[in-house]
Amino acid sequence: MPLNVTIIGLDVLGGSLGLALGTLDPSVLTSGRPVITGWDPDSRAVRDARDRLMIDRPAREITEAVADADVVFVNAPPDQIGSTFQQIAPRLKHGAVVSDMGSTKAEVLAMAQRMLPTTVDFIGGNPIVGRSGTLRDAAIEYFKRSIYCLVPSPAARPQSVDTLAALIEAIGAKPYYIDASEHDAYVASVQHLPLILSATLLESVSRSGGWREMEPLAGEPFRIVTQLAATNPAVSSAICASNSTAIAARIDDLIRLLVEIRDNLRNPDQIETIFTHARDIHTQLQAAQPNMRPGEDAYYGIAEEPPSNRGLSGLFFGQRKRPDRGKK
Numbered sequence: 001m002p003l004n005v006t007i008i009g010l011d012v013l014g015g016s017l018g019l020a021l022g023t024l025d026p027s028v029l030t031s032g033r034p035v036i037t038g039w040d041p042d043s044r045a046v047r048d049a050r051d052r053l054m055i056d057r058p059a060r061e062i063t064e065a066v067a068d069a070d071v072v073f074v075n076a077p078p079d080q081i082g083s084t085f086q087q088i089a090p091r092l093k094h095g096a097v098v099s100d101m102g103s104t105k106a107e108v109l110a111m112a113q114r115m116l117p118t119t120v121d122f123i124g125g126n127p128i129v130g131r132s133g134t135l136r137d138a139a140i141e142y143f144k145r146s147i148y149c150l151v152p153s154p155a156a157r158p159q160s161v162d163t164l165a166a167l168i169e170a171i172g173a174k175p176y177y178i179d180a181s182e183h184d185a186y187v188a189s190v191q192h193l194p195l196i197l198s199a200t201l202l203e204s205v206s207r208s209g210g211w212r213e214m215e216p217l218a219g220e221p222f223r224i225v226t227q228l229a230a231t232n233p234a235v236s237s238a239i240c241a242s243n244s245t246a247i248a249a250r251i252d253d254l255i256r257l258l259v260e261i262r263d264n265l266r267n268p269d270q271i272e273t274i275f276t277h278a279r280d281i282h283t284q285l286q287a288a289q290p291n292m293r294p295g296e297d298a299y300y301g302i303a304e305e306p307p308s309n310r311g312l313s314g315l316f317f318g319q320r321k322r323p324d325r326g327k328k
Contacts, residue, residue, distance in 0.1 A: 008038075079234075099150075
C-alpha cells in the first residue's frame with residue numbers, strides 16, 4: 001500500500017516537497033507513489049497547492065491532516081514547531097514517523113520528546129536549500145542533489161529511519177546523518193551567523209550620524225553583504241532564539257577576531273595574513289563541488305560511476321547513527 005504523507009506548512013519548501021513526492025514514478029519506492037495530504041494556516045495556500053497538484057488531499061484542520069498519516073513533515077517557523085507538535089500529538093497514529101524541516105535540531109528534538117507520544121518516531125530534518133519564496137516559487141527539482149540532514153531521536157526505530165531516508169532519496173536529496181549538537185554548531189557558523197552579521201552591519205552603519213550622506217555611496221559590496229538583512233525579522237529572531245547557545249559561541253569567537261584586527265590595523269603584515277588566509281579559504285570554497293557530504297567527493301573520484309544515494313549509506317559521518325543501539 002502507498003504511504004500516506006502529510007505536509008504541514010505549504011510555502012516554497014512544503015510545496016516543493018509535495019510536487020517532488022507527488023510526481024514520483026511509482027517504481028521508485030517499494031510502496032509506490034505516496035498519497036500527499038496538505039495543510040496550512042492559510043486556506044488559500046491549501047487551495048493553491050491542490051490546484052497545482054502539490055497535494056492529493058487538502059485538509060481543513062491540522063488534526064484532520066495527520067489522522068491517517070504514516071509520515072508527517074512539519075514545515076513550521078521555529079517558534080511554532082512546539083505548538084504544532086502539541087496540536088497533532090493526540091491524532092498521530094501508532095507507528096507514525098514525524099519529522100520537522102527547521103534549521104536547528106537540539107531544541108526541536110527536546111520538544112518532540114516532551115510533546116509527541118512515545119508511540120511515534122521522531123526524526124529531525126533540515127534540507128540545505130534556499131528557504132525564501134512563496135508557494136508560487138515551488139518546483140519539482142527544488143531538492144535535487146541537495147544535502148538533507150537527518151537527526152533521529154534515540155528511540156527512533158530503524159525501519160522508521162529507513163522509511164524517511166527512502167523518501168528523501170526519492171526526491172533526489174542526499175541524507176546526511178548527524179548529531180543534533182554538532183548540526184546546530186555547524187549551522188550557527190555557516191547559516192545563522194551570516195544572517196546576524198548582515199543585519200548588524202546595516203544597523204551599525206545606519207545608526208551613525210552620517211548615514212544619509214553615506215547612503216548614496218553604498219555600492220554593490222555593501223548591498224551584497226547586507227542582503228540577508230531583508231529576511232523576515234520574525235523568522236530571523238526565532239532562529240536566533242532556537243539556536244542561541246551555538247550562535248553565542250560563534251559571536252564570542254568573532255568578537256575576539258575583530259578585536260585582533262582592530263589592534264593590528266596599523267600592522268599591515270598581520271592584517272595581510274588574515275586577508276590572505278580568508279582569500280585562500282574562499283578560493284577553496286568556490287572550487288569545491290557543492291552539496292557534497294564529507295568523503296563523498298573522494299568516493300566519486302575512485303568510482304567509475306557515481307553510485308546511488310542508497311549505495312553510499314555507509315560512507316558518511318553519522319550515517320545510520322542510532323544511539324544506544326550500537327548499529328551503524
